[in-house]
Amino acid sequence: MDYAELCRMADEARGNSYCAYSNFSVGAALLTKDGKVYKGCNIENASYPAGICAERTAFVKALSEGEREFEAIAISGGPKGDNPNDAFPCGICRQFMNEFVSSEDFDVVIVHDDMKYDVYKLNILLPYSFGPESLYK
Numbered sequence: 294m295d296y297a298e299l300c301r302m303a304d305e306a307r308g309n310s311y312c313a314y315s316n317f318s319v320g321a322a323l324l325t326k327d328g329k330v331y332k333g334c335n336i337e338n339a340s341y342p343a344g345i346c347a348e349r350t351a352f353v354k355a356l357s358e359g360e361r362e363f364e365a366i367a368i369s370g371g372p373k374g375d376n377p378n379d380a381f382p383c384g385i386c387r388q389f390m391n392e393f394v395s396s397e398d399f400d401v402v403i404v405h406d407d408m409k410y411d412v413y414k415l416n417i418l419l420p421y422s423f424g425p426e427s428l429y430k
């Protein structure tokens with residue numbers, strides 16, 4: 294799948310965001326190695342820490358359906374109703390993703406306001422990470 298299409302799907306997922314408190318809507322589209330896409334959005338809560346980011350929503354949907362092999366995630370985020378504007382994944386999401394991918398291979402695709410995008414390997418966004426392999430060496 295072409296990343297422009299993945300970005301379009303992330304932006305579409307953004308439309309379902311429940312961001313009653315921050316008014317910052319985020320959508321994500323997670324591409325599996327066999328070409329399936331799981332979409333997610335941020336879902337906030339009156340108890341603020343109970344909210345979840347778009348990226349983890351997409352990952353949890355995919356993981357809970359048994360998916361384990363991932364290629365890339367596109368992220369589209371910005372103030373609700375405005376164009377996307379370079380929403381990078383938060384630290385918790387970077388750590389969450391790192392558990393399930395090989396960070397030097399996994400692409401994080403960030404949508405710009407004109408729907409163009411940039412691609413970063415996860416290990417660039419989360420260097421010197423602590424992951425499953427750190428526990429048992």
Ligand code: THU
Nearest residue numbers: 315317319335346347381382383
């Ligand atoms: N948010 C995401 O969905 N993904 C990120 O990586 C950054 C932040 C959400 C969380 C919250 O609902 C809103 O954006 C403002 O922080």
